[in-house]
Amino acid sequence: MHVLVLGAAGMVGRKLTERLLKDGRLGNREISGMTLQDVVAPEKPAKAPMPVKVVASDFAHAGAAAGLLADRPEVIFHLAAIVSGEAEAEFDKGYRINLDGTRYLIEAIRHLGGGYKPRLVFTSSIAVFGAPFPEKIGDEFFHTPLTSYGTQKLICELLINDYTRKGMLEGISIRLPTICVRPGKPNKAASGFFSNIIREPLAGHEAVLPVSEDVRHWHATPKSAVGFLVHAATMDLGTVGARRNLSMPGLSATVGEQIAALDRVAGKNVVARIKRVPDQSIISIVNGWPRDFSTERAKKLGFTTAEKTFDDIIRIHIEDELGGNFAR
Amino acid sequence: MHVLVLGAAGMVGRKLTERLLKDGRLGNREISGMTLQDVVAPEKPAKAPMPVKVVASDFAHAGAAAGLLADRPEVIFHLAAIVSGEAEAEFDKGYRINLDGTRYLIEAIRHLGGGYKPRLVFTSSIAVFGAPFPEKIGDEFFHTPLTSYGTQKLICELLINDYTRKGMLEGISIRLPTICVRPGKPNKAASGFFSNIIREPLAGHEAVLPVSEDVRHWHATPKSAVGFLVHAATMDLGTVGARRNLSMPGLSATVGEQIAALDRVAGKNVVARIKRVPDQSIISIVNGWPRDFSTERAKKLGFTTAEKTFDDIIRIHIEDELGGNFAR
Numbered sequence A, B: 001m002h003v004l005v006l007g008a009a010g011m012v013g014r015k016l017t018e019r020l021l022k023d024g025r026l027g028n029r030e031i032s033g034m035t036l037q038d039v040v041a042p043e044k045p046a047k048a049p050m051p052v053k054v055v056a057s058d059f060a061h062a063g064a065a066a067g068l069l070a071d072r073p074e075v076i077f078h079l080a081a082i083v084s085g086e087a088e089a090e091f092d093k094g095y096r097i098n099l100d101g102t103r104y105l106i107e108a109i110r111h112l113g114g115g116y117k118p119r120l121v122f123t124s125s126i127a128v129f130g131a132p133f134p135e136k137i138g139d140e141f142f143h144t145p146l147t148s149y150g151t152q153k154l155i156c157e158l159l160i161n162d163y164t165r166k167g168m169l170e171g172i173s174i175r176l177p178t179i180c181v182r183p184g185k186p187n188k189a190a191s192g193f194f195s196n197i198i199r200e201p202l203a204g205h206e207a208v209l210p211v212s213e214d215v216r217h218w219h220a221t222p223k224s225a226v227g228f229l230v231h232a233a234t235m236d237l238g239t240v241g242a243r244r245n246l247s248m249p250g251l252s253a254t255v256g257e258q259i260a261a262l263d264r265v266a267g268k269n270v271v272a273r274i275k276r277v278p279d280q281s282i283i284s285i286v287n288g289w290p291r292d293f294s295t296e297r298a299k300k301l302g303f304t305t306a307e308k309t310f311d312d313i314i315r316i317h318i319e320d321e322l323g324g325n326f327a328r
Helices: A011-023 A064-068 A084-089 A091-112 A148-165 A192-202 A222-234 A255-266 A280-287 A296-300 A310-322 B011-023 B064-068 B084-089 B091-112 B148-165 B192-202 B222-234 B255-266 B280-287 B296-300 B310-322
Strands: A002-006 A033-038 A052-056 A075-078 A119-125 A170-176 A207-209 A216-220 A245-247 A251-254 A274-276 B002-006 B033-038 B052-056 B075-078 B119-125 B170-176 B207-209 B216-220 B245-247 B251-254 B274-276
Touching (some): A002 A011, A011 A222, A064 A091, A075 A222, A084 A091, A084 A148, A084 A280, A091 A119, A091 A148, A119 A222, A148 A170, A148 A245, A170 A222, A192 A207, A192 A255, A192 A310, A216 A222, A222 A310, A245 A296, A251 A255, A251 A310, A255 A310, B064 B091, B075 B091, B084 B091, B084 B280, B091 B119, B091 B148, B119 B148, B119 B222, B148 B170, B170 B222, B192 B207, B192 B255, B192 B310, B216 B222, B245 B296, B251 B310, B255 B310
Parallel strands (some): A002 A075, A033 A052, A075 A119, A119 A170, A170 A245, A207 A274, B002 B033, B002 B075, B033 B052, B075 B119, B170 B245
16 A cells, blocks of 8 residues: 655654554555655655655645645645744745645545545644633533644644545544654744753753743653554544544643653753743743643544653653663 | 625625614714625615615635725625535535635735724634534534534634734624524525425415424524624624634524424414425434534623524514514
C-alpha cells in the first residue's frame, strides 16, 4: 500500500516517517511506497525498505493535491499546517494553508474517481477549545476556538466529517496535545516554551519562561503522537460513528510540575538555566488554552500514551533525542 | 443608517423586511435606506418610508458582495442560504452558496476599509447539532452536524466569530428553531412537514405527515424569528463575549402535540386533512435532529419568543397569515 505524508518535514512528520520506515508496514499491510511532501523538500531517507518519493510543493495551491494523489495512496497523513502564532499574525496565510489547502485536498480525493476512498488522518489541535471551560474538558464539551489557528483546525474537522459521512473518503481527525518535549529549534508556536524550558536546559542552554508556574497544560511526547497517528491509520473506523474528531489522551501538568520533574530527573543545575521573562502576548494566548481533558472516547477506541508522568516525558526525551545523556 | 438584507426574498427575509418598513428604525436609529438582495429579485415594497434598492444577484459569486456594500450598510442581515434538503442533494451547490458565499461577504467587509465594521447578523440553524444528544441540548453541548447544511452553517458561525474576534466586523450568529407555521408553499427543506401539517389543513388542503407522531422538535413562529433578528441587530454586543453563536429560545413539541393543538384551536375536521405517508429519507434526516433546548444564555441576553404554547403558534399563524379565518 502507498502512504502519503503531508507536512513530512515538520517535527511530527519526521518522527512519523522514521517509524513507518522502521516498521515497513501499517497494521498488517506492507508499505509498498511512500510520498513525503512539505513546502520545503523533506529529507530523503537513506536506507528506505521501499521506494520513497520526496515532493516540495505549496500544499495550498489549487492544483497541488492532484499530483500528490497520483499513486492513489491508501493512507494519507495530513500534518501540513502553519502554527498557531503564525496563523494569528498572518491572517490570510493561515486561512490559505490551514483551511483552503485541506479543502483542495479533500476535493481532489473526491474527484479522483474509480472508487478511490483513502483513509485520511488529520492532525487537529486542542486549540479548537477556548476559555472558559471546565477544569477537565470532556468529550461532549463544545468548541469555541479563540485563535484563527483553532478556527481553521475545527473547520477542517467539520469538512472531513462531512466528506466522510458522504462516503467521499475515510477521515479521522485527532487532536494532539501539545507535543512535549519537542526536539529541534524553537518555532513560532506560542506553545514553544513548554518544551523549551525542558529541552534547552538539558542541552546546557538557557531557556525563557514567559508565563507563571501555575499555568497548567496538556502534553504528550512525540512518541505518543506518532502512536496516535499510526493507530488512527490502522484502527477499525466502523466503531467510531459520525464523530470522527477526537481529543487524544495526554498528561496534564503545571509549569511548576514540569520544573519539579526536571529537578528530579536532571537536578538543580539544569533547572537553574530557566529564566523568567513574562511576555504578555504569550500569556494572553495561553490563558485561552485548555488545561486538562477527560478523553474516555479516545481511550475506549484504543488510543494510548507512552508516558504516565512528566518524569517519563523528560526521560523519553533524554533517551530518544539525547542518547541517554544531558548537560549536568 | 443603511440596512442590507441578504436572502430578502425568502420567507424570513420578507417578514423581516415588512417589520423594518413598518418600524422605519432599528433600535433608536432611523433607517435611511435599505438594500434587499436575493437570487431572484425581492418584491419592491410599495410604500417604503425610505429609499429601497432591490438587487437580484448570485450571492456566491466572488465579486457580488463588494457591490452590495456600496452604501456601507451599518447592519447586514445575512439570511441567504439553500435549505437542508437541497444542500444534502446538491453537495457542490450547498458549499458554494452556504459556505463560499459567506466567506466572500466577510472578506468584502474586511477589505472595504475606512474603519468599516458593520453589525453582521447571521441566521444559523439547530442543524449544527447531531444525535445522539441529551433530551435538552444546553448552551455548552458540542456541535456535530450530521448534514452538509449543518456543517456549512457551523463553519460560517466559526468564521464570523474569528473575523469578529479580529475586529474585522461585529458578528452575531443566531440559530433559529424550525420556523412554524411557515407560510407559503412547501420548499425543499426536510423540515417542511412540521408546518405543512398545520398550514395546509387550515387552508382546506390535505397535508402529508412523513414521520410518526412521537417525533419531537423545536419550533418558533415567524414573528419570534423576526424578533430575534431585530434584537441581534440592536442589542449591546459588549456583554456577549467571544461566543457569538447562540441557540435561540423556542418551543419543544411532538408531532402528536402539534396535532392535538390543531384539534383544540381548529377542530377535528381540520385535523382529518393530515394523511400519514411515511418517508424513510425524511425519517432518517429528522432522526438526527434536536428535540429540545435549554437556551439560558440567549434568554439572559434578552432574546424572547412571542408564543408560550403550540396553540399560540397556530393562533399567531391564523391571525398573521389568514386574517383570523381558516377552512373549518
